[in-house]
Amino acid sequence: MNPAAAPTLAAAGLQLALAVAVFQANPKRLTNQCFLLLSLVIEWWLFSLYSASTAVVPAVAELSIRQASAAGALYLAALNLLRLSVREKGNAWRAILRNSRVWLVLTIGIVALCQTKLFLQEAHLLTSPGSATAIPVYGYGIYVYAIWFCLAFIALVVGTWRDLRKTSGRQKAELSFILIAGIAALAFSLLLAFALDFLIGASKSILFAPFRVVVFSVLVAYGIATRKIMEVGFFFRRAMAYTVLLVYLLALYGVMWLLVRAVLVPIFPQRGESFAHVAAAIVVAFAMAPARGVSQSLANRLFLGTRGLDFRATMSQATAILKSVTTLHDLLSRFAETISHAVATERVLILLNDKHEFAQHFPPRKKGASQSCLDLPRENPIIRYLIAHPEPLVLDELHRIRPTQELNRVMSQMSSLNIAIAMGIFSREHLAGVMLLGPRLSGRIYGSMEQNSLQVLCGQLAVAIDNAQLFTEVQNARIYNDTLLENLTTGVIAADADGRVTVFNNEAGQILALSPKEVLDGAITELPRAVSAVMVETLRTGQRQENRELTLQSDEGADFVRVSSSIFHAQEGQMLGALMVLTDITALKRLESQIRRSDRLASLGTLSAGMAHEIKNPLVSIKTFAQLLPERYQDSDFRDTFSNLIGHEIDRIDSLVNQLLRFARPAKPFLRPMHVHETLEKSLALVGHRLYQKEIQLIRFWNAEVDTIRADADQLEQV
Numbered sequence: 001m002n003p004a005a006a007p008t009l010a011a012a013g014l015q016l017a018l019a020v021a022v023f024q025a026n027p028k029r030l031t032n033q034c035f036l037l038l039s040l041v042i043e044w045w046l047f048s049l050y051s052a053s054t055a056v057v058p059a060v061a062e063l064s065i066r067q068a069s070a071a072g073a074l075y076l077a078a079l080n081l082l083r084l085s086v087r088e089k090g091n092a093w094r095a096i097l098r099n100s101r102v103w104l105v106l107t108i109g110i111v112a113l114c115q116t117k118l119f120l121q122e123a124h125l126l127t128s129p130g131s132a133t134a135i136p137v138y139g140y141g142i143y144v145y146a147i148w149f150c151l152a153f154i155a156l157v158v159g160t161w162r163d164l165r166k167t168s169g170r171q172k173a174e175l176s177f178i179l180i181a182g183i184a185a186l187a188f189s190l191l192l193a194f195a196l197d198f199l200i201g202a203s204k205s206i207l208f209a210p211f212r213v214v215v216f217s218v219l220v221a222y223g224i225a226t227r228k229i230m231e232v233g234f235f236f237r238r239a240m241a242y243t244v245l246l247v248y249l250l251a252l253y254g255v256m257w258l259l260v261r262a263v264l265v266p267i268f269p270q271r272g273e274s275f276a277h278v279a280a281a282i283v284v285a286f287a288m289a290p291a292r293g294v295s296q297s298l299a300n301r302l303f304l305g306t307r308g309l310d311f312r313a314t315m316s317q318a319t320a321i322l323k324s325v326t327t328l329h330d331l332l333s334r335f336a337e338t339i340s341h342a343v344a345t346e347r348v349l350i351l352l353n354d355k356h357e358f359a360q361h362f363p364p365r366k367k368g369a370s371q372s373c374l375d376l377p378r379e380n381p382i383i384r385y386l387i388a389h390p391e392p393l394v395l396d397e398l399h400r401i402r403p404t405q406e407l408n409r410v411m412s413q414m415s416s417l418n419i420a421i422a423m424g425i426f427s428r429e430h431l432a433g434v435m436l437l438g439p440r441l442s443g444r445i446y447g448s449m450e451q452n453s454l455q456v457l458c459g460q461l462a463v464a465i466d467n468a469q470l471f472t473e474v475q476n477a478r479i480y481n482d483t484l485l486e487n488l489t490t491g492v493i494a495a496d497a498d499g500r501v502t503v504f505n506n507e508a509g510q511i512l513a514l515s516p517k518e519v520l521d522g523a524i525t526e527l528p529r530a531v532s533a534v535m536v537e538t539l540r541t542g543q544r545q546e547n548r549e550l551t552l553q554s555d556e557g558a559d560f561v562r563v564s565s566s567i568f569h570a571q572e573g574q575m576l577g578a579l580m581v582l583t584d585i586t587a588l589k590r591l592e593s594q595i596r597r598s599d600r601l602a603s604l605g606t607l608s609a610g611m612a613h614e615i616k617n618p619l620v621s622i623k624t625f626a627q628l629l630p631e632r633y634q635d636s637d638f639r640d641t642f643s644n645l646i647g648h649e650i651d652r653i654d655s656l657v658n659q660l661l662r663f664a665r666p667a668k669p670f671l672r673p674m675h676v677h678e679t680l681e682k683s684l685a686l687v688g689h690r691l692y693q694k695e696i697q698l699i700r701f702w703n704a705e706v707d708t709i710r711a712d713a714d715q716l717e718q719v
Contacts, residue, residue, distance in 0.1 A: 005053045011210035012046040015039055018217055022225040026402050030093070031174070031224050034085040038078040038220075042213055045071035049210065052134045055125065061134035062123040069145065070114040076152045077107040079178075083156070086174045086224070087163045103152075110148055113141050157182070168443025169420075170396035177223025185216035187243070227397050228448040248291050249284050256280035314342040318457055321464070327475070328468040332362040335461055339437070343450060347418065347438025349374055350425075352465070358383055358434055374417070376434070381409035386424040387431050392451045393422040421446045423454050427462040435461075491582035495524045495535055497575055511561060511584045513554065528552055531563065531580070538565040538578045549585070559586045606687075611656045614685070618649030659714060669712040676707040679717050 019039030026032050045068055052064035080103050084096045097104065113119050119141035126133045157179075164175050257280040265272035321334045336348040350362040351374065358380075360373040376383050385393060385406065395414045398407055414422065418438055425433035435458060440446070446454075485492055491508030495501050501524055504516045512528055519526065524535045530550040538545055545565040552559045565580040625642045632638040684698065691698055 005050055008046055008050040008053065008210045011214050012043055012050070014211075014214050015042050015046065015217055018214075018221050019043075022221045024402075025225045026400060028403060029399070030096070031082065031085045033093075034078070034082040035221065035224060038075070038082055039217065041071055041074045041078045042217065045075060045213070046210060055134055058123050058125055058134075061125060062120060062136075065123055065134060065136050066114050066120055069119070070111040072149070073107050073110040073114065073145075073152075076149070076156060077103050079156055080159070082220070083160055083163065083175065083178065086171055086178070087167060106148065106152075110145060113144060116141065119145060169439065169445055170399060172443060173396075173445045173447075174223050178220055181216045181219035181223070184219055185212050225400060227401055228394075228451065245288075245291055249288065252287055253280045253284050256283045314338060314453065314457070318460055328361070328465065328472050329364060331464055331468045333364075335464070336362050339435070339454070339457065343437065343446070343454075344441045345420075345438050346441065347436075349419075349436040350433060351376060351436070352425075352433040353431065361433075374436075381406065381413050382422050383431070383434065385410050386422065386434060390424055390426055390431075392424075392446075392455065394446050394451065395420050396445050421451070421454070423458050425458045425462045425465065427466055432462055432465060491584075493524075493527070493531075493535070493580040493582065494577055495539070496577040497539070499524050499536070499539065501527075502577065503579075508582055511559075511582050512552070531561075531582070534563055534565055535578055535580055538567060538580070539575075542567050542575065559584065560589045561585065611659070614656055615653050618652050622646055622649055659717065669715055671710045671712060673708055674711055674713045674716075676704065676709060676716075677702050679713050683717050 016039065019036050022039075023032050023036045048064045048068035048071055052061050052068060055061035055064060077100075080100055081096060084099055088096060088099070118139045121137045121139050123137065124135040126135050160175055160179055164172060164179070167175060257276045260279040261273055261276035264275050268275065317338045318335065321331065321338065332350050336350060340346065340348045348362070349360060351358040352361045357378060358376045360375060365373050378384070378387075382393065393410060393414070395411060398411050398414075401407070414420075417436070419436045420439045421437045423435040423437070424431050425435060435454075437446070437454075485503065485505040488505060488507055491511045492503055492505045493501065493508050494503035501519050501522050504514075504519045506516060508514075509516045509519070512531065514527070524532050526532075527535070530552060534545050534548060534550075537543075544567075545563065548563050550561045550563055552561055562583045562585045563580055565578055567578055568576055570576050622645070625645055628638070629642060680700075680702070684700070
């Protein structure tokens with residue numbers, strides 16, 4: 001049995017597994033179907049090689065060689081179909097077959113040529129110990145086959161290169177990986193032809209030959225089936241770094257092996273070569289770490305022109321923005337500008353969660369603008385998908401995975417909005433916002449590196465948005481509080497725990513005749529003494545002072561102020577300061593005085609009416625006796641009675657007049673023992689005539705056994 005038979009079967013198994021995996025990723029996608037067709041052709045070719053290497057009959061070997069050659073022709077045709085399926089997105093099989101009809105006709109002709117004697121006359125079996133090798137004898141048709149194969153290969157490369165220049169985004173990336181795969185397969189073939197032949201010998205290097213096509217298929221499969229595809233420039237840099245590293249280590253291994261072998265083989269003829277391999281392996285192991293950094297640096301210099309996302313520079317700019325606590329509008333504007341420049345796109349939208357929907361906050365809404373802003377409800381497919389799957393939504397990647405109804409709605413929404421990627425902005429594991437980016441101006445895709453970088457930036461943005469919203473709320477609260485304080489009709493003064501004035505509104509300034517600018521940040525002892533004393537006492541004792549009335553002297557006289565103070569504490573309980581509320585009650589005091597005066601005058605009128613009746617009675621008696629005096633002047637009893645009456649009634653009138661004067665001008669109370677019942681009787685006597693006029697009968701019940709108290713009888717009577 002040929003030694004290459006087992007590797008051929010292994011390569012066929014790997015290719016079949018790769019084909020099934022790619023097809024299952026998205027069975028309905030035309031590109032995945034074309035890759036399955038390409039894999040079946042490769043399987044045909046590998047099994048034909050296996051059959052030729054294990055044939056024991058010349059006829060079987062001849063048939064196997066014919067089928068392997070036919071599979072080679074079909075391989076180029078299948079590659080062309082794969083190219084067209086990538087370039088012509090959305091086309092059906094019929095359209096692709098129609099566009100490649102010239103290829104198909106020529107391929108069918110070459111396949112038919114491979115089955116004739118003109119192409120292969122016969123095959124001989126060269127038998128050696130343990131194996132048999134088929135030796136083909138070609139006819140003149142082999143030249144036609146070779147010319148067609150070269151022309152088809154050139155046409156395929158030129159067509160792929162032309163498509164690369166015309167396409168962008170996902171199509172360009174997939175075509176690039178097909179081209180990269182071809183270059184990698186060619187490099188692997190050269191490695192087999194030179195390096196491995198030199199290191200392990202031609203008899204052993206042939207074991208790796210069937211895997212050349214697998215290397216090609218692996219790269220193509222990655223380019224068309226993986227969800228998070230690398231950006232081609234980044235892939236080139238990484239591939240170049242590993243290639244340079246591999247070449248360097250192989251060269252180092254070979255040099256060390258030759259040197260050690262030259263020294264040790266003469267000394268140890270049997271084990272010198274083994275020692276050389278061990279020594280070379282040790283040197284390579286120690287040289288791998290520094291060599292990796294050098295190879296990476298070299299690859300970056302070689303591909304300096306490939307523009308990718310400069311993660312470090314972008315993070316530095318973003319960090320500078322996030323460090324400056326600013327308003328939400330300013331934050332989003334500066335952050336969006338940084339992202340737009342980093343990924344090279346003109347379309348950046350930032351939507352934030354506003355309870356029932358995700359409303360556009362950048363670009364900001366313009367009053368009177370004709371263009372409508374983008375507001376997405378929570379039931380929107382994009383929003384629902386990001387809530388359920390906290391991963392970036394990349395339109396190019398959604399076309400590569402197995403479609404569902406949900407994904408179809410998401411793709412339709414993103415296409416209609418001209419959005420290439422949707423990033424969730426998560427704050428405390430909740431979707432706080434969405435960043436939508438348009439296609440890149442360069443036509444490149446948003447690769448895995450860009451997605452990872454954008455995810456990190458969105459995480460930082462979420463924290464910055466929280467800070468900006470808090471800053472905006474604080475600013476709004478400050479404006480609200482300042483407006484409220486300045487428009488209050490009550491004076492407000494606040495001081496911190498150190499006795500420094502922190503709040504002093506305009507009304508407080510008007511009440512105390514002070515300027516707020518001069519008082520703020522000053523000591524509370526600079527306030528009027530009566531006011532500062534209350535604040536100092538509140539800070540010292542920590543107790544509230546409620547409704548204390550203070551008298552302040554001013555140029556216009558005495559002003560009256562009612563003050564209340566209290567302590568305010570922090571969340572942890574420590575005292576932060578004191579607050580005082582002042583109310584100017586000067587006008588109120590004056591109004592109260594006027595009201596008391598008016599009440600006194602009204603009472604005086606009522607009292608005067610009663611006293612007038614009481615005064616009239618003595619006057620009537622005096623008048624009556626005066627009229628009778630001329631007639632009865634000689635009557636001594638009459639004169640005595642008249643004399644006593646006049647004195648008594650005059651004293652009575654004098655007492656009534658004094659009561660009236662004392663009511664009008666109340667004096668300081670003179671407290672002495674008195675009988676309440678007598679005062680009540682006198683008061684009722686004053687209004688008795690009014691009760692009589694209104695036919696009201698008053699019945700008295702004095703139930704107090706002892707009615708003696710210390711009081712001013714006259715003032716109590718006025719009450």
